Amino acid sequence: MGDEIMSEELNYQAANGINNRDSRTQMIILGSGIFIATFDLAAISIAMLVLKGIWHLSPITVTLIGAAALIGAIFGGFLGGLLADKFGRKGILFLDFVGYFFASSLSAISPNAYWLIFFRLIVGFVIGADFAVSFPLMAEIRPRKTRGRDMAMVMMTANFGMVLAYGIGGFFLGxxxxxxxxxxxxxxxxxxxxxxxxxxxxxxESWKEKRHHTIGNIFRYLRQNHTGDVIFSSVAWFSYQVGDQGLSIFLPILLSSLLFIGPSDASYSSLIIKSVTIPAAIITVLLIERIGRRSLQLWGFLGRTLSLFFLAFMLIMLPDTFLYAKVLFLFTAFFFGAMGPDKTIVIAPSEKFDSSVRGTGEGISEASGRFGGLIGILGYGLLTPFLGDGGGIMFFAIFAMIGLIATLVFMTKDRNEYRNSKKSDRRTL
Incomplete structure (x- = not known):
């Protein structure tokens, strides 16, 4: 049975001109874009460490600088995925990086906070579009048997991107x-x-074979066949990104306050904390095709929920003691996130949807996640002046728990599910 399925997959690839070596090359190219996108999202958190003092900004303005890219990504994810289903993946993936080059360059020479926020909106838009198109294309060019592992490997570049940004930040801020x-x-x-x-x-080739020629047909097919998939993917992505984007954006600021260190040391400390996501990502690569997406997502959400609740409790009740325990819970929060939902919430939508609507389905799910990230940044930024860092971390913990419950209730087991899917390139999780 296994040989028959593998033969069918290879025949499908051959019939559509898909070469395994070519698809691996494309995966590397797409992964490089993910690397840059996450590098950029971490880079702005480095800038936020010093801009408040340099430009004499209010906490709200600093929060808006951090949130601007996520606001842009909400629209970029949705429109990028939709346009990729209408016109194709290749053009979008090239144009969004042209836009990124110019917008990120202009961000670096912004004369004030208002221009920086404007350019960060554009950066977010093109990054959102890139994510919404890259993962559907990965799902369409890799064999069904290994594509979860392959996409998890590509997503490891995101962990390296953030670590590099914190390292460069520590150097330049000094x-x-x-x-x-x-x-x-x-x-x-x-x-x-x-x-x-x-x-x-x-x-x-899969998209060209199955494409819908009107936007109306794309939404009609999505509504008739994938409504439940869209809802669950959106809820899972939203609940995870509330805490993940918030933690990533405010991590240097949190460490600066917690450890009483300057901007450069806070950036290097963030590098050390985030480095734990690399071995966690390796575990995901090794286990995703063995124990399935659901198990990884459950354990990841559970570990992050407990870590954040304990950290919030200690920050609120024991603000001046157990410093190393607090840092340990930051480590475990990032570890469990990277060991499960950080990868599975992105991979799952790209596998669920049919090629003809895969970009739109991924884009809607991603837009929901980016909106969650926006809520996380705004929530933390607005809560901490009144409730302290503990209140902001508790906010993240609550949404991690919502993601855990949603996964437990709505996500079905998926182990080796590709064996039962012969008639289409869809996969139900």
Whole structure:
């Protein structure tokens, strides 16, 4: 039975001109975009460490700087996925990086907070579009048997992107007050070779075979066949990103306050904390096809929920003691997130939907996640002046628990489910 399925997959690839080596090359190209996107999202958190003092900003303005990219990503994710289903994946993936290069370059030379927020909106828009298109294309070019593992490997680049951003941030912030500009422009510089190699991306044969020619047909098919998938994916992505984006954006600021250290040391400390996501991501790669997406997502949400609740309790009830225990719970919160939902909430939608609506389904789910990230940043930024860091962390813990409950109730077992799907390229989780 297994040989028959594998033979069928290879025949499908051969019939549609899909070469395994070519698809691996495309995965690397797409992964480089994910690397830059997460590098950029971490880079702005470095800038936020010093901009409040340099530009004499209010807490609300600092929060808006951190949230601007997520606001843009909400619209970019939805429109990027929809346009990819209407016009194809290749063009969107090239144009969004052209936009990223210019927007990130202009962010680095922003004269004030208002221009920085404006350019960050554009950066977020193109990053959102890139995520919404990259993962559907990955699902369409890799064999069903291994594509979960393959996409998890690509998503590991996100962990390296954030770690690199914190490392570069620590170096440049130690130079002068313009260090934050060097951090932001680093993303633009890194995007140049990626922009060049993106011209080698090939169009999805699966999409060309099944495409809908009108936007109305895309939404009609999605509504008739994938309403439940869209709702669950959106809830899971939303609940996870509330805490994940909030933690990532405010991590340097939190560590600066918690450890009584300066901006450069806070950036290096963030690097150390985030480095735990790399072994966690490796565990995901090793286990995702063995124990399934649901198990990883459950354990990840459970571990993050408990870690954040304990951390919040200690910050509220024991603000001046057990410093190392608090840092430990930060480690475990990031570890469990990266070991499960950080990957599965992105991979699952790209596998659930049919090729003809895969971009739109992924885009809607991602837009929901970005909105969750926006709520996380705004919630933390508004709560901490009144309730302290503990109140903000408790806010994240509550949404992690919601993600745990939603996964437990609505996500079905998926182990080896690809064996039972022969008639279409859809997968139900």
């Amino acid at each position: 130079i002068n007050n313009n260090g934050w500009r060097y951090v932001l422009v680093s993303g633009a510089v890194l995007s140049i070779p990626i922009l060049i190699i993106r011209s080698r991306i090939k169009e999805s």
